[in-house]
C-alpha cells in the first residue's frame with residue numbers, strides 16, 4: 077500500500093538543538109526552510125534578470141546605440157534570458173512546491189530531506205557559477221539563452237564565460253533532476269491515509285506533472301551541454317559538418333528539453349490558479365478530473381512538439397509538429413473553460429490573489445492564441461525571429477508565470493509568515509503591473525508583424541520608435557510594480573495584519589495547520605474523504621455540507 | 636494498478652505511440668524517434684516496477700476491468716482512509732546537517748575544475764567524498780539511535796513517542812474558523 081506513511085509526529089526532539097540564524101539555514105533539512113531559500117534565491121535572480129531587461133529596453137528606446145556596444149548588448153540579453161528561464165522561472169515554482177506539497181498531502185517532510193537540501197545547494201552553486209561569468213575576461217556568454225551550436229562553439233565564441241555558463245547550468249540541471257526524484261517520490265509515497273491521487277490538491281498535481289517533466293526533459297539538456305562542453309574544450313566534433321557532425325543536432329536535443337521547459341514553468345502556475353480561483357469564488361473547482369487530465373495532455377504533447385522551434389530550418393517534417401502544437405490548445409482550452417466555469421455564479425472576492433489570477437487568464441489567453449498562429453508553418457515562416465515571437469513568449473512566460481507567482485505569493489504569504497500582505501498595496505501592485513506589462517509587450521506584436529527582428533541592439537526604421545518607446549515606458553512601470561511588491565513584503569512581514577491559520581477559508585490541508593506550520597507540519601490531521609479536506613473539516617457536523625462517505629469496507633488500503 | 640502506475644504508464648503510452656508515428660511520418664528521422672521512444676520506455680519501466688512492487692505487497696485486489704478503468708482515468712470512488720495508524724508508519728525527520736551543503740560544494744568545485752584544470756577536479760572530488768562519508772555516517776547514526784527510540788513503544792499518532800521525556804504537545808483542536 078503506497079500511501080500510509082504517517083506524517084505524525086516524528087522524533088520531535090530532533091529539533092531541540094537547532095541552532096538559530098544563518099547556521100540554521102545552512103544545515104536545515106526542513107522542506108519549508110528549503111522552500112523559502114529556493115524562493116528567495118529565485119527572486120534575487122529575478123531582480124537581476126529584471127534589471128538586465130530594463131537595460132535592454134533602455135537601449136532599444138530609440139534608434140542608434142546609446143548605452144552599449146553590440147557585443148555587450150548580446151551579453152545583456154543572453155544573461156537576461158538565462159537568468160529568467162533557467163535560474164528563476166523553473167526554480168521559484170520548485171520552491172513553492174517544496175514548501176507546499178508536503179503540507180498539501182499531509183506529510184511531515186519530503187521523502188528525502190537531506191537530498192532536498194542538496195538540490196537547493198546545487199542550485200545555488202549553479203547560480204553562482206553562471207553569475208561569476210560576469211567577472212571573467214571577455215565577460216559572460218553572448219549567444220542567447222538557447223546557445224545554438226555551432227554559434228556557441230569555440231570557433232565562433234571564445235572565452236571562459238561561455239564555459240562557466242555551460243557548467244553552471246549543468247549543475248542546476250543535476251539539482252533539478254535530484255529535486256524531481258525527491259518531489260515525485262514524496263507525492264507517490266508520502267501521502268497521508270485517505271489522500272488518494274485523485275484527492276490531491278491541483279497545485280500538488282501541477283507540481284507532480286512539472287517534476288515528471290523535469291525528470292524526462294532535463295537529461296536532454298544535460299546531454300546537449302555535455303556535447304557542447306566536449307566540443308569546446310576537448311576537441312570533439314558533434315556539430316561541425318566537415319567532420320561528419322550535424323549543426324542541427326544541437327537544436328533537436330535542446331528543444332526536446334526546451335519546449336517541455338515552457339510547461340515545466342507554467343504547470344505549477346496552473347496549479348496555483350486552480351487553488352486560488354475556487355477559494356475566492358466560494359465554489360468547488362469545476363471539472364477536477366478534467367483538470368488533471370489536461371495537465372497530462374499538455375505534458376505529453378509538450379514532448380512531441382520540439383521542432384516547431386525549427387520550422388525555418390527547413391529540415392523538419394512540418395505537418396507532424398504543426399498538428400501536435402495545435403493540439404496543445406485543446407487541454408489548455410479545457411483549463412481556461414473550467415476556470416471560467418468555476419467562477420460562474422460564484423460569489424467572487426476580488427482579493428489581490430484573485431486579481432492576479434484573473435490577470436493571468438487574460439494574458440495567458442493572449443499569449444496562447446498568438447502561439448496558435450505560430451504553430452502554423454506559413455505564419456511562422458513570416459514572423460520567425462521577429463518581435464512577434466518575443467511578445468508571444470513574454471505573454472506566456474512573464475504573463476503566465478509572474479501573475480501566477482504573485483497570486484501564489486499573496487495567497488500563501490499568510491501561511492508562510494502568519495501575516496497578511498497589504499491588500500491596498502497589492503491593488504497598486506496589480507494595477508501598475510497589469511498596465512506596465514501590457515504596455516511593454518503588446519506593441520511588440522505590432523512591430524514584430526512589421527518585421528522588426530529580435531536580438532538586435534539597434535534599428536534604423538523610424539516608425540518602430542514609438543512602439544519601442546511605449547515598450548520601454550511599460551518596462552519601467554513594471555519595474556515600479558515589483559518595487560511596490562517588495563515594499564509590501566517589507567512592511568507586511570513586520571506590521572502586517574495577523575492572518576490566523578486559515579484567512580481565506582482554503583480547501584487543502586495546509587490551511588488546517590498553524591501559520592507558519594510547526595517543524596513537523598501538523599499537530600493534527602483531519603480525515604480525508606474528498607479533494608477539499610480543509611473545507612470538509614470546517615463544515616464537519618453540518619449535514620448539508622458534510623461530504624458523502626463512501627463505503628469504507630471496500631478496499632480500504634488502495635492508493 | 637495504482638494511480639501512480641497509471642500516471643507513468645500513460646506518459647509511456649504517449650511516448651511509444653508518438654515515437655512510432657514520428658518515425659514513419661518524419662521519413663525515419665532517428666534522433667526524435669529515439670527521444671520519444673526513450674520517453675516511452677523510461678516512465679513505462681518505472682510504472683511496471685510500481686505494479687510489480689504492488690503485487691509483492693499483495694496487490695490492490697482490483698479486478699482487471701477496474702484496473703483498465705483506472706488506466707483510462709475513470710477509477711471507482713476511493714474510500715476514506717483508515718483512522719488509526721500503525722506505529723511503524725511514523726516518519727522520522729532527520730537532524731539538521733551540513734553535509735548536503737558540503738557535497739554540493741564538492742560537485743560545484745569538481746564541475747568547475749573541468750574548465751580550470753585537474754587540481755580543482757581533485758579538490759572537488761575530495762570534498763565530495765569527504766561529504767558523502769559524513770553524510771552516510773550521519774544517516775547511520777540516526778538510524779541506529781533515532782529510530783530505535785521512536786520504535787520502542789507504539790505511540791498513538793497524536794501523542795508522539797511516549798518514551799520521550801518531553802512529550803509532544805497535545806493535538807489541540809486546529810485553530811481557524
Ligand SMILES: [Cu+2]
Pocket residue numbers: 334335338381382384385
Ligand atoms: Cu515550443
